[in-house]
Amino acid sequence: MTGDTSQRTIRVGIVGLGGIGHHHAERIADAPAQLVGGVDISPDARSRFASAYGVPTFETFDALYDEGIDAAIVTTPNKFHEEYAVQALESGIDVLLEKPLANTLESAERIAEASRDADAFCMVGFNNRFSPAVEVFKSYQREGRFGELTHVEANWVRRRGIPGRGSWFTSEEVSGGGALLDIGVHAIDLALHFLDFPEVVEVTGDTRSEFGDRDDYTYLEMYGEDVEDADFDVDDHASAYIRTADGKSVSLEVAWATNRPPTNDFVVQGTDGGATFDRESGDLTVHQVSDTGAPHFTDTEVETRTNDTHKREQRAFFEAVRAGEAPDRNTVEEALTVQRVIDAIYRSAETGRAVELADETDAATPERVRQ
Structure with a gap:
């Protein structure tokens, strides 16, 4: 997507209507986006999703594309990531693709190549980066607290x-x-x-x-x-x-x-400090030593707000879609390295x-x- 920096509502579709698809759909209600439909090859999955969210569901991506979407969230099993992500990118649709990038390295390489060539971008769903504690750690790191x-x-x-x-x-x-x-x-x-x-x-x-x-x-x-x-x-x-x-x-x-x-x-x-991050609880502890006054160790507990990392990830994705610029975090190239x-x-x-x-x-x- 290019050029539109207005406050228009992003029209989004979900591809893959299982548990993770529902997880994303529930969070779109609080995002600057409108859920307009979903895609799944399973009739039962389509029926459950349509009943839950009151939107049309389709068997193919082409039918969803005809609804006029700006973005797609792909939550299918890994084997089908390439099929739907590449189709969306080649259609000029920005993609939030759940992890991992693909089921094989060869498939991941093809997704990355499609993203490089497309007039659209692909962001990969590593939601843990959006934990407030992780963002505090990264800010401390940039300040040089850890050496x-x-x-x-x-x-x-x-x-x-x-x-x-x-x-x-x-x-x-x-x-x-x-x-x-x-x-x-x-x-x-x-x-x-x-x-x-x-x-x-x-x-x-x-x-x-x-x-x-x-x-x-x-x-x-x-x-x-x-x-x-x-x-x-x-x-x-x-x-x-x-x-x-x-x-x-x-x-x-x-x-x-x-x-x-x-x-x-x-x-x-x-070299100058360290940290422990508990992903389950979201707790961050910073470990340091000093000889100020007398040699001593300190373990500082960092308390942050409880936050929904998937919701924050979605918001970053939709902001990038609206701005028409690929985000500089959760990139395809990083996912390809993984x-x-x-x-x-x-x-x-x-x-x-x-x-x-x-x-x-x-x-x-x-x-x-x-x-």
Whole structure:
């Protein structure tokens, strides 16, 4: 979209009318936007969405486009991100695309290429960047409070949290991966965001599937339905170590299921200070040392307002649509970096060796090897 900086209401459609589509639809009511319709190949999903929000629903994107939309929010399963995002971009429609960028690196590359060539932009749904605590951290970082950041521990571990055995989440063909692509993608993005997205040069990783295909998988609650005898061919746990060209590093631990207490925190280390961010609670703690008066340590709790990160993300997207300018945050290129790291973790897990990325970003995409 170009040129219009008026206060007109943005006309938006949602593609993919499952749970995440409803999540976005509910928040549009408080945004400077009008929900005008939705797209899904499932008649039942279309019917439920139409009943819930009083808008027409369609089987194809072309029908939604004919309604006269300015923007599209794409919330389909990962395999279909490319189809709808590229179609929207080529139609001149700005896109908010839920994470991850795609189910494979090859598909992600094609989305990025379409975005570069389009008279429209694509913003990627890494909503955790819109946490007030994360924004406080970034402002402190710009002020130099931490010195030079050197390492991030990124941990997103559930005790039991497989999102529906037998759903598209647990199908490698549709999702592209398991815990690593579902929650690991958020952890990697946020860690690299803390480090200002340096160039990644080497990745070592391992993935496992220990719980998802067990008949005796015991849980207290499940996001989706637990289908008896369902196929489960994705990872439920991943560990990785990521090195950057400027000497920074990230250690990653993500899991859908483990026999340990859950954790959802990010520990950022710097030469003059550090911080711990608890994603679940939104709490930020700043760690510093000083010899003022006497040598001492300080751990400062930062209290912020409770905020809906998806709502704030939507507002930033709609403001960019209205301004006709691609946002400088949550960019396709950043999402493509995250996708390359994920692909490298899978390849490292398969070969048992570190994967060098420095020479790959401008070369043909290497074939992805999966178990």
